[in-house]
């Protein structure tokens with residue numbers, strides 16, 4: 001269960017999040033939409049404690065992560081997986097080593113067991129024969145898939161996605177959308193997805209939240225969002 | 239933080255041009271103090287991570303290899319020619335009063351105490367310190383460092399600590415190599431080219447150079463290794479502003495490391511000899 005309460009965050013006097021409240025339902029896919037540069041990534045980074053709020057609370061399973069020290073934060077983060085906007089793969093490691101990284105760091109599994117999980121996770125994101133490639137040899141869509149495989153390597157209870165489909169061609173987008181839906185159905189994890197792609201949002205979301213001027217101005221099922229009278233929401237979903 | 243408070247101060251200062259002038263002159267000083275503070279904090283943090291498991295031997299060995307492989311060639315070249323030019327200069331100097339026999343000892347002392355450690359450190363700064371900044375800087379701007387955080391791995395533990403340990407260990411090793419080829423280069427110039435008697439050349443080295451000279455030079459080298467890796471990592475993990483930012487950070491890292499190496503060399507020397 002994730003709850004953000006009265007979050008304020010400014011960078012050099014520029015207010016990015018302004019008294020933001022948001023409750024994210026467990027075991028569902030929540031998609032956060034909003035214009036580019038509107039603070040969606042900043043919001044997501046608050047959830048996993050990469051950015052601390054100027055004021056307000058970030059509750060994860062009832063614990064305020066904004067108040068934790070590094071060690072406690074690292075404990076909490078073990079239930080998280082995160083896919084970054086540009087995948088953030090370690091470019092000094094092969095694809096296989098990238099996916100194996102969290103397993104090596106946080107489990108006592110043997111090399112053989114880790115290799116098996118890596119293959120399984122790569123297969124789950126529809127990648128074959130890439131284990132020994134370097135990230136720089138992959139296309140954008142493949143990198144995102146590897147990023148997803150790494151994010152779900154430890155079977156996290158909460159997975160955060162920063163624009164998983166941005167910059168991909170339509171076929172690739174559809175592939176990633178299906179991947180998100182299937183992975184969530186399979187793992188029953190809580191997914192928080194950032195998107196500015198309306199079509200894909202309505203396809204994957206259980207809940208949609210609209211971020212505008214530092215606040216969540218509307219949250220509801222895709223149907224509720226589609227029928228919303230809020231002028232900003234209407235304009236955004238066109 | 240610092241940004242806001244200095245803004246606040248300049249509002250008051252508008253009234254008094256003298257204060258404004260002082261503040262303008264003082265700002266670089268304040269920035270330097272702040273930056274030193276942050277570098278020292280990074281050192282403290284990296285040191286505490288050295289003592290905590292996992293000890294990351296594999297990453298450390300990989301970094302040691304990186305430091306060694308990347309620098310050995312330039313260290314061999316600069317080491318040799320430093321010894322050679324030093325022999326040439328001192329030969330011309332000593333010849334004026336017939337002291338050619340001291341060329342070997344002079345070269346050996348100069349190289350082991352001073353030139354070996356300092357030139358090695360400067361070369362490694364250019365090759366390895368800069369690469370550390372560029373690599374960590376790229377990781378920072380492409381969110382790989384954030385990714386480490388999200389996977390509950392502390393970047394100082396995984397990235398900074400191994401690089402610092404590797405540089406502290408490898409700089410003395412490279413300096414030994416540099417000392418050796420430096421004296422060899424001096425021998426070549428002195429004995430082969432300038433026809434100083436080989437036996438006397440070597441005898442004077444043995445007579446004047448103490449083990450302590452070499453040892454103190456290696457201590458210096460380890461300190462320089464700490465400086466260039468600490469500053470290299472510091473500039474790297476604080477990089478902002480995309481690829482352009484990485485370029486800037488790399489330049490700053492090399493300049494700051496080199497200057498710090500020269501300054502600390504003076505103080506280390508004054509403590510040691």
Ligand SMILES: Nc1ncnc2c1ncn2[C@@H]1O[C@H](COP(=O)(O)OP(=O)(O)O)[C@@H](O)[C@H]1O
Pocket residue numbers: 011016034035036037038039040041042043
């Ligand atoms: N670490 C940071 N330091 C300073 N400004 C930042 C930082 N992260 C984000 N911002 C600023 O916050 C605003 C929102 O950014 P972001 O959350 O990335 O938007 P988006 O909705 O496109 O993901 C932008 O103006 C950005 O420049």
Ligand SMILES: [Mg+2]
Pocket residue numbers: 040041042085162
């Ligand atoms: Mg973003």
